[in-house]
Amino acid sequence: MIDKFRAKFVEESTDNVHDLEEALFLLEKDMDNKELIERIFRAMHSLKGGGAMFGFNHLSEFTHHLETIFDWVRTNKLKVTTDLITLTFSAIDQIKFLLKTGDLSAAEDLNAQQNFIQRLQAFLSGEGSTGPSGAAASQTAAAPEESDEKTYLISFIPQKELLQNGTNPLYLLDDIHALGQALTLAYTHKVPSLDLIDAEANYCLWQILVSTAESINEIKDVFIFVEDECELHIDQVAGRNILQDKEVLEKTEKAVKNSTLLTVEDFKLENQAPVAGPAPQTEEKKKAAIKEHKISSIRVSSHKIDELVTLVSELVTLQAQLSLYAENTQDATMLSMSENVQKLSRQLRENAFDISLIPLQSELMRFQRLVRDLSKDQGKDIDFVIEGGDLELDKNIIENLTDPLLHILRNSIDHGIEVPEDRIKAGKAPKGNILFKAFYSGANVIIEISDDGKGIDAELIRQKAIAKGLIESDAALTEKEVLDLIFVSGFSTREVVSDVSGRGVGMDVVKRKLANIRGEVSIESEKGKGTLISITLPMTLSIIDGLLVGVGENQYVIPISAIDKLYALQPEQLKQSFNQVVVIDNEQYPYIDLRKVFKVSDAEDREQLQMIMVKAEDRLTGLLVDAVIGEYQTVVKPLGRYLKKQEILSGASIMGDGTIALVIDTTRLLQKQKNRK
Amino acid sequence: METQNITLLSFKIQDDLFAVDALQVDHILELPPIITAVPNTPHYMKGIINLHGNIIPVADMRLIMDKEVQDKRSDASIIVLNPSNIQDARIGILVDVVEEVIETKKEALKETITEGKKGLIEHFEGTLVFNEDFVHVINIAHLCEIIEK
Amino acid sequence: MLTEIKNQFYNDTLETLISIQEALSETPPEGEEERNMVERVFTVSHQISGTGPMLGFDNSALLSRKLERTFYEIRSGKRTLTAQLLTQTQRTIQNLLEVLQKEQGE
8 A cells, every 4th residue: 555655656756856857947047036946945845745754764854955955045045056056956866866766775875865965964054154144134135025925815605504513714714814914804795684694604705815925725724624615716816915005905995895706807907017027927827827737637647548548459459340240241220330339439549549648848858957967067058949849759659769869969969069169169159059859740750859069070981981891982872871871780889989970879779779669760960060860750659550461371561651662473573583682663672572581381382472662771672472451550569578589570460350460560670681681 | 374375277288287376367268269370489489369459479388398289189278377476478378278276275385396307497386286186386477487588 | 222322432532532632732743743643633533424423423424524534635645734734623623522512412
């Protein structure tokens, strides 16, 4: 039981940490932003509290110190500095570590933790040397509109039965007054004439304007035990204390006199008037938007979503069987019912897949962290811009996408963007730019990472490839072909990297990892100007358009996206061929006989043959199959852990009649074939 | 608490009796008409089957235990295991005959002394004497490990 | 027989509530102490909600259900025990005591 709560805590805390990081990034750009400081403080506070409750004692202790720092910040005892932000960033890493490991036991971990806490404490004693006294001064000096007080309008409309359980509403009003300055408006217009009065019933209702630094939740807690017996609205009406404002006072008087309750709209004017500055309004709006977003979404474990998708896939399969059956019966009612089921299940499927998509946003924080940390380390000044972060992808794709993207970004920073001096020498602005851009293109998602760094010297790559024996010295390659060499395994060994372009580091790995999620990567670069890396991804992994073919006794699915053309061949055409090359329309194509690949005995002669031209790395290769059965949209299911060793199948698909077809991964098939040569 | 009850499902491979922890058994299926062979996999992998829309790989216990494969397998069944401590690890094992469910105490398990090699299986959880027969209890985690290799 | 059970329940509950009330009026609990407190309030409110209606303490049960629900949430980590909550809890227990006494007299 406890474990379940712990897991839940870790999950929620991960969100908290994420929020913390985001707020910290924003704070770095706007160091006096009270709301951000408050947000950071709150996140730390809940980490501390939750940590203690769920047995993350070290986490709790650690965040306690951090919380103290930000408590000082929010009470103006401490100023936000770049040092503080950097320290907090590394503290966040420690928090992540603690969340992952739980309480520490290894001596070195404990030591590291202790050292870190000392650093935090040193920060307080060192930086805070303006000390409590100075703090007090700055606090009094702070103008009232700078304090973090907000004004809330509480409408408390009890039902008649409120008093029956001994609730005394006056106590509640007292409690509200204890939160800050408050103004209570009592409305008695609903009290009936004496002869009709029920002594035990409540006829009053109240509105309270309260100005407090406490959160809205704190106010809600006051009413927690009466919420069933009343109508309750709590709305923030101003980002400061407006209880002294003449206009407000007038309005409240009028409201009581006329027995018309105040509404949030009544305070719209005050909201716009404050002396605070130009920004808060849009900030407020944004906040409101975020809040709405939070309410309109719920948290569901990914396991449940997987299950939903599985069930829906099952339904789709069953539905295919049903329509097959219906067609055979030729029964009109049956047919129309089956058609309706088909429509419904298609919609359901689209819905379910839509649910399993998550926004790219969730990973972007890590990219920002990477850029920030690396550029600081290397003394580079980089403006990192993200476009299209709200784009959504299958969660399995996102999980597998992060590492390659981090790798590409790292390369951009390490080897792309120059230090400011070099940039000035090259006639560029001292600040480098990296643009991360994601957008839809048809059924695909494209992610581009571009920088205005020093680019890649194609000539150097070419020479190195020759030296490595990857290409002939007189090979006539276009610049693009040369650049593509960095994706070839065997090119990007470490020694090559350090002295040539630097761009090669592990790019073959990047390519391979992306291929796992059916992604493709390409590169463009101009020496001195910059580099653009572009990744094309499918939107979902679990569903593909495929061509169903027969090889031996089995059926296989070849993704349509990989197919260029189909040819029917006469066996004689193959007999004339040699060296696995076939001539079609006077063109020579290499081909792979899938019977050989799948070890089907070649005993009986095939009467008819089909050649499927698939495209990979700008070349066409033929796949020889026995028969082409048809085009299907299918759900691809993983083969699971026991069959992961075989490399050329990416999964299996269940056909309408319940039989199974295996899905061919053409990229890997061609790769494997090439390696064999 | 000293005596721990265990539930086993026993089955036959050739002339020997074996058993697995019944709590980790998901389904018992008749041999389906088609098991889709997956090319380029170890010889004991019979292929994959469709179980309520899920793909389940099937391993032939005869081949795992280095026995001859007989042609006629009218009683053959697939026991679908769902190992409790490994994620996404459902697997079907093809056996000659499923025998019965045995309720017993853990203490009843004695150390296994195998006469002759049992193929790829290196060790057993123990051996039970049941109805004057030896029943060797297979450790599911160990079996899964073998198949995964 | 029923009266006897009723009296027993009334006396026990009163005693427990009063001791909680006393504990609450002291310094706010922390850590282990807080957990104990949460558990005590939850247990007693759970009892009143469950057994109360059977013995004619309907209004008490109604009131205690609110405590039960809130403290269930605290207990399962969905809500934190804030100072404000403690204050409101004290008030509600006071109410509960009064309602219980009233219902016992009826």
